[in-house]
Amino acid sequence: MAVEKRYVEVLLPLKLKDTLSYRLPQGWPVEEGSWVQVPLRGHPALGVVLQVRDSAPVGVNLSAIEPVDAVLDIPAASVQERCFWRAIADYYLCTPGEVLKAAFNAGIQKQMLQPPKARKSKKKAEEAPLADLATLSDAQQAALDQIRAGFAQHKPVLLHGVTGSGKTEIYLHLAAEQLRQGRDVLYLVPEIAISQQLEQRLAAVFGPQLLVYHSRTTVPQRYRVMDTLRRDPTPRIVLGTRSAVFLPFRRLGLAVVDEEHDRSYKQDDTAPRYNGRDAVLMLAGLHKADVLLGSATPSCEALYNVQIRKFSAAQLPCRYYGGASASVEIIDMAQALRLHNVEGSFSRKLLKEMTAVLEAGKQVLVFRSRRAYAPVVQCEVCGEVVQCPHCNVALSYHRFNNSLSCHYCGYHRPYTLRCPACDEVALVERGSGTEKLEEELRTAFPGRTVARFDADTTQSKTAEEKMIRDFAAGRIDILVGTQMITKGFDFERLALVAVVSGDSLFAVQDFRSDERAYQLLTQLMGRSGRRGEPGRLVIQTFQPDHPVLQRLLQPEALSSDASEASAGLLAERQAFAYPPYVRLIALTVKDRYEGRVWNVCRLIQEAAASIGIRDIAGPTSPAVDVVAGEHIAQFWIKLPRDRRLAATKQALYARIDRIERDFKGHTTLIIDVDPA
Ligand code: ADP
Ligand code: ZN
Numbered sequence: 001m002a003v004e005k006r007y008v009e010v011l012l013p014l015k016l017k018d019t020l021s022y023r024l025p026q027g028w029p030v031e032e033g034s035w036v037q038v039p040l041r042g043h044p045a046l047g048v049v050l051q052v053r054d055s056a057p058v059g060v061n062l063s064a065i066e067p068v069d070a071v072l073d074i075p076a077a078s079v080q081e082r083c084f085w086r087a088i089a090d091y092y093l094c095t096p097g098e099v100l101k102a103a104f105n106a107g108i109q110k111q112m113l114q115p116p117k118a119r120k121s122k123k124k125a126e127e128a129p130l131a132d133l134a135t136l137s138d139a140q141q142a143a144l145d146q147i148r149a150g151f152a153q154h155k156p157v158l159l160h161g162v163t164g165s166g167k168t169e170i171y172l173h174l175a176a177e178q179l180r181q182g183r184d185v186l187y188l189v190p191e192i193a194i195s196q197q198l199e200q201r202l203a204a205v206f207g208p209q210l211l212v213y214h215s216r217t218t219v220p221q222r223y224r225v226m227d228t229l230r231r232d233p234t235p236r237i238v239l240g241t242r243s244a245v246f247l248p249f250r251r252l253g254l255a256v257v258d259e260e261h262d263r264s265y266k267q268d269d270t271a272p273r274y275n276g277r278d279a280v281l282m283l284a285g286l287h288k289a290d291v292l293l294g295s296a297t298p299s300c301e302a303l304y305n306v307q308i309r310k311f312s313a314a315q316l317p318c319r320y321y322g323g324a325s326a327s328v329e330i331i332d333m334a335q336a337l338r339l340h341n342v343e344g345s346f347s348r349k350l351l352k353e354m355t356a357v358l359e360a361g362k363q364v365l366v367f368r369s370r371r372a373y374a375p376v377v378q379c380e381v382c383g384e385v386v387q388c389p390h391c392n393v394a395l396s397y398h399r400f401n402n403s404l405s406c407h408y409c410g411y412h413r414p415y416t417l418r419c420p421a422c423d424e425v426a427l428v429e430r431g432s433g434t435e436k437l438e439e440e441l442r443t444a445f446p447g448r449t450v451a452r453f454d455a456d457t458t459q460s461k462t463a464e465e466k467m468i469r470d471f472a473a474g475r476i477d478i479l480v481g482t483q484m485i486t487k488g489f490d491f492e493r494l495a496l497v498a499v500v501s502g503d504s505l506f507a508v509q510d511f512r513s514d515e516r517a518y519q520l521l522t523q524l525m526g527r528s529g530r531r532g533e534p535g536r537l538v539i540q541t542f543q544p545d546h547p548v549l550q551r552l553l554q555p556e557a558l559s560s561d562a563s564e565a566s567a568g569l570l571a572e573r574q575a576f577a578y579p580p581y582v583r584l585i586a587l588t589v590k591d592r593y594e595g596r597v598w599n600v601c602r603l604i605q606e607a608a609a610s611i612g613i614r615d616i617a618g619p620t621s622p623a624v625d626v627v628a629g630e631h632i633a634q635f636w637i638k639l640p641r642d643r644r645l646a647a648t649k650q651a652l653y654a655r656i657d658r659i660e661r662d663f664k665g666h667t668t669l670i671i672d673v674d675p676a
Pocket of ligand 1: 137140167169490
């Protein structure tokens with residue numbers, strides 16, 4: 001027997017540019033995709049074999065090559081899995097190692113290296129009989145036929161259906177069909193829409209075939225989901241948030257992305273800065289799986305793809321239980337103030353409507369995009385606005401713990417009335433966040449139960465679930481909350497949704513802000529008046545003529561061609577060369593020294609010019625230009641969507657990577673493809 005030396009190229013979950021070479025002890029069974037434990041700077045690390053070679057790698061000091069510690073007893077990563085990592089890295093301009101790290105976080109890596117003892121399988125509980133699928137209405141059946149027609153042409157399908165139209169039941173029918181045929185299903189929802197209600201419905205229909213995977217799933221639970229998918233041939237349906245796209249599906253038959261327009265599909269704090277919806281499209285491509293995107297307010301990107309016939313479309317124009325959609329009322333706050341019709345943050349008109357709703361035994365939801373008691377505190381003597389010492393932003397006052405806190409870096413300190421600038425005891429709170437609204441509502445409606453649903457009150461999953469249960473059961477009359485209240489909940493007694501300060505939705509400087517405001521208000525509209533009763537949305541604003549509000553007033557007939565509805569929005573994007581007509585890349589530069597920020601920016605401009613990038617805006621300072629002691633500058637690069645796109649992106653990545661190395665340890669450079 002020939003004594004051959006074998007080597008493997010191993011991918012590690014690190015920001016390394018390349019794989020690392022290791023030696024393979026005699027006779028160890030390894031193939032491409034095998035999971036291994038390898039030494040890394042003296043510590044055991046998880047890796048995956050990307051290549052097995054019979055000869056030594058060239059140009060490497062052979063004596064420095066260490067042997068693989070162990071081959072792990074985990075079924076090898078499939079070709080699709082490995083191709084997917086590569087595709088994500090190429091598209092989002094990061095290394096495959098960073099993708100691996102996103103797919104397998106530190107906790108999971110540890111479990112893969114030291115698998116927990118298989119838990120004694122509980123005595124097989126009497127398997128509960130599964131619930132039947134609902135019989136579809138004619139409208140649902142028609143939509144299902146449209147979807148199937150799209151799938152038959154191998155196209156992803158956009159299901160444009162108003163809130164409450166019964167999209168979920170359609171997803172379930174398609175999912176059941178795939179499972180019967182032995183294929184897996186991925187059912188993706190936005191982070192904040194993971195609802196008990198949905199989970200229970202899926203569990204009732206699919207029983208043990210359902211696996212759940214989201215940010216609140218613990219590490220051991222996540223590990224078990226992965227392990228089950230790798231080892232157990234039973235077809236599964238996975239209900240998950242964006243990171244579920246990295247699960248080791250074996251034969252994915254269908255991927256559903258509900259609320260495809262939702263911003264929380266985008267991962268924006270660490271590389272890969274991917275969008276879960278777009279990642280699903282890549283994944284499904286590798287598995288030749290069907291993709292169904294659902295939304296009541298589709299993204300411009302999805303509508304564009306329907307327009308160019310890359311996607312097929314289906315519609316569900318009516319609510320399942322019928323009934324008119326919510327009526328919308330816009331209250332002109334300037335006028336209300338002139339007429340002295342305002343008490344605190346609320347117009348009298350809104351308070352009156354709330355009273356009527358409560359007296360009828362119904363519930364009210366109050367939306368405000370800012371949490372805290374007051375977004376700003378200011379000195380009445382010198383005018384100073386109290387700032388975060390580490391960020392260029394005002395501190396918010398939280399009454400529940402009497403603190404001033406920074407929503408950017410987490411800095412907080414006790415609140416005193418003393419001005420840090422002039423030392424007078426003269427600080428006053430300005431503006432009103434959710435906490436203040438809660439207090440005002442308690443005063444305005446004594447005897448009613450008022451609760452608040454925001455990041456401060458829902459830190460634990462139990463607290464969050466309890467509040468949802470309490471609201472659903474009618475134990476809460478008025479719920480005040482942030483964006484978190486906008487999705488996924490189906491409350492029967494909710495009759496009125498109030499937006500206290502509509503203007504804060506339009507104040508954002510972003511080409512997507514109008515689209516977002518419209519989507520948010522439409523979602524809110526959909527929250528009220530379910531089960532056949534019309535709901536009501538009341539918006540207080542100083543800009544009653546704002547185009548977004550005017551659009552909301554015209555009940556948008558879901559035309560047979562989904563792209564027609566948003567033709568205006570798309571035309572605007574085209575005219576000003578915004579996505580989806582161009583590829584947008586945001587580049588962020590951060591450094592403790594402002595001077596170095598601008599130096600690096602100059603190098604970036606030179607690099608961009610040298611590879612022929614013409615459309616580069618910046619450097620500009622973002623609205624909050626110092627965060628946690630670092631100065632921030634940004635560039636916006638627009639690339640034409642032509643055949644050179646992929647190559648230009650890679651050239652840009654190489655240059656940026658080079659600059660980052662030169663300033664390593666000082667300057668942080670962040671590349672964000674398709675920023676949200
Ligand atoms: P969407 O996801 O489009 O907002 P849902 O799927 O939540 O809408 O459906 C709205 C309501 O209609 C839910 O209460 C759901 O149980 C009910 N529903 C939808 N389709 C059916 C059906 N075919 N049979 C019975 N109830 C249905
Ligand atoms: Zn701060």
